[in-house]
Amino acid sequence: MAKNAKNKVIAGEFKGWRVRLGVFGQVKMSRLFAKSIKLNKDTVKSYEVVTDENRKSLGLAVGRGLVGSFLLGPLGLVAGAVTGKSKSINNVIIIFNDETQSLLEIDGAILNAVVKKCF
16 A cells, blocks of 8 residues: 655654645644744755655555456556555655754645745
């Protein structure tokens, strides 16, 4: 079964904080009952993507392949298997303006928002 990104700070400063998408594509790090920090060009000095692990969800690919095979024969089997959803897990180092660092494990949607907001 495919693993989903934790969308959390997994090491460094703010370890354990959640990372989430907010309104208008804002990315926020927050902890229960603590102040949240926006990740954007005003707060982040630099960032670096460490790994990008893309995986096809085998279960979905097989399931789609079987449905496609039933409906369209062998061609449907191939088409269904190829259209399985990709899961992405990205490890990103964030260096804040005050030189503190955090290692995030985030999904592709949050990574795209971080890149846009920190550019």
